Amino acid sequence: MKTMTPRFQVGDRVTVRDATTMFHTRTQGFTRGQTGTVVEHRPAWIVPEDEAFGIMENGRYTPFYVVRFKQTDLWPDYTGFEVDTLETECSEMWLEPAGKGKK
Amino acid sequence: MATTSTQYDQLQRQASNLSPADRLPLDSPYEISNELYDALRKVLHDVGGQPDTPVPFTEKGEEDWEMNTYLTCECLGWRGVWNSEERRRRENDLGATQYFGLPYYARWITVAAKALVDRGLITTDELGQKIDEVRTRLERKRS
Amino acid sequence: MSTTHSHAPLEESPLTEFEVLELAVRELAIEKGLFSADDHRRFSEWAEARTYTVGSRMTARSWLDPAFKERLLSNGTETSKEVGVDWLQPTGQGTPSDYTFFYVLENTPKVHNVIVCTLCSCYPRPVLGMSPDWYRTPNYRRRMVRWPRQVLAEFGLHLPPDVEVRVHDSNQKSRFMVMPMRPEGTDGWNEDQLAAIVTRDCLIGVALPRADVTASQVPKQPKGRSGGKKR
Numbered sequence: 001m002k003t004m005t006p007r008f009q010v011g012d013r014v015t016v017r018d019a020t021t022m023f024h025t026r027t028q029g030f031t032r033g034q035t036g037t038v039v040e041h042r043p044a045w046i047v048p049e050d051e052a053f054g055i056m057e058n059g060r061y062t063p064f065y066v067v068r069f070k071q072t073d074l075w076p077d078y079t080g081f082e083v084d085t086l087e088t089e090c091s092e093m094w095l096e097p098a099g100k101g102k103k
Numbered sequence: 104m105a106t107t108s109t110q111y112d113q114l115q116r117q118a119s120n121l122s123p124a125d126r127l128p129l130d131s132p133y134e135i136s137n138e139l140y141d142a143l144r145k146v147l148h149d150v151g152g153q154p155d156t157p158v159p160f161t162e163k164g165e166e167d168w169e170m171n172t173y174l175t176c177e178c179l180g181w182r183g184v185w186n187s188e189e190r191r192r193r194e195n196d197l198g199a200t201q202y203f204g205l206p207y208y209a210r211w212i213t214v215a216a217k218a219l220v221d222r223g224l225i226t227t228d229e230l231g232q233k234i235d236e237v238r239t240r241l242e243r244k245r246s
Numbered sequence: 247m248s249t250t251h252s253h254a255p256l257e258e259s260p261l262t263e264f265e266v267l268e269l270a271v272r273e274l275a276i277e278k279g280l281f282s283a284d285d286h287r288r289f290s291e292w293a294e295a296r297t298y299t300v301g302s303r304m305t306a307r308s309w310l311d312p313a314f315k316e317r318l319l320s321n322g323t324e325t326s327k328e329v330g331v332d333w334l335q336p337t338g339q340g341t342p343s344d345y346t347f348f349y350v351l352e353n354t355p356k357v358h359n360v361i362v363c364t365l366c367s368c369y370p371r372p373v374l375g376m377s378p379d380w381y382r383t384p385n386y387r388r389r390m391v392r393w394p395r396q397v398l399a400e401f402g403l404h405l406p407p408d409v410e411v412r413v414h415d416s417n418q419k420s421r422f423m424v425m426p427m428r429p430e431g432t433d434g435w436n437e438d439q440l441a442a443i444v445t446r447d448c449l450i451g452v453a454l455p456r457a458d459v460t461a462s463q464v465p466k467q468p469k470g471r472s473g474g475k476k477r
Contacts, residue, residue: 155384
């Protein structure tokens, strides 16, 4: 397990990059372009973009984050309640400061 | 691509329209729209948020071959032949018909076999011969 | 299996091509020295022994022992050892599918947690055993992230509007278990009694423990107490 200095801090608002994905991804389509809040740090690991193709020794390590989204942000026709949330994890390469990316 | 939730929904609908039961006739068309290409190249396992109807949530213990598939795939990971993320990527590589058409563990064992072939650890003829040999042996054992 | 029957006994399923393929792959892998038959046997012994009752135990102990609960919430991976689960087993580096980062999600009066893996079927096998069939279906994966209250209702769980339903889409290296709140009517119960009402579904987050619903047995009531009485 490697220790890395994370670019984002707990409480930061972040937007998930809306990039084209070919063949495989661990960044769900429903999170793309969406803005949430960093709620926890996770240990650095090889990004799945490398791991999925067996690139381990030369795989890129990055910090990972738990990002919390409001369900009413993710789904405009959300049928639950305002308080509901969804958490998922993102590698640093998928995140940018909120407001910087296209939305 | 999903710049907005509305576009994402549109893509989801297009992707779900590719299901074997109800799909556009796809017979190597000379040209297709960019929208269809986006739907065709959508990463298969990314199903979160796709509309679906309620179904009974069934319980079923692992059958022997299912547990053995889990173990074989994990042993291949343990001894460094592959990793689990590669297995998941290879399941996507199966294509929609097999990804959604095969039982859960049948996807695993199919891509495990393919990974060994891709790495040159076994050959397809060797695999075919072994399959025939195992089938004959098990059939004889059960008859 | 007996070979004297003219046809297979009911419990013996007919030969499937998946069974044939698995054995073919396994035998070739062993012949080529990719792993050994002993590796397979050792992993099998480990996997067969996994059960959600470990999660039940951790929950019950947390209800009774605040210090244990604090350790579990702050370091799930390490604290699992106290109930006999080492996340580095059986390989010394954890299982290839589950790795070693384990987090416990505590339910509160204001937050209800539930787990799903939309991209595959990530599940905390070392503490909950093999995942239920429905957890791995595209149907559950599709709907839980977007219609969680409907899906929970299908499991019989209806939560009030002021309780935040927090869906955890397990998509990277972390594995999660939900720690439900201790239900009413369990005053004076010991750890075994409490563990018995924490079902697997409670630990996934699609059910809540109840004093009158047990996983495998009716908890024995302590003599001379009224703690477990149904209201």
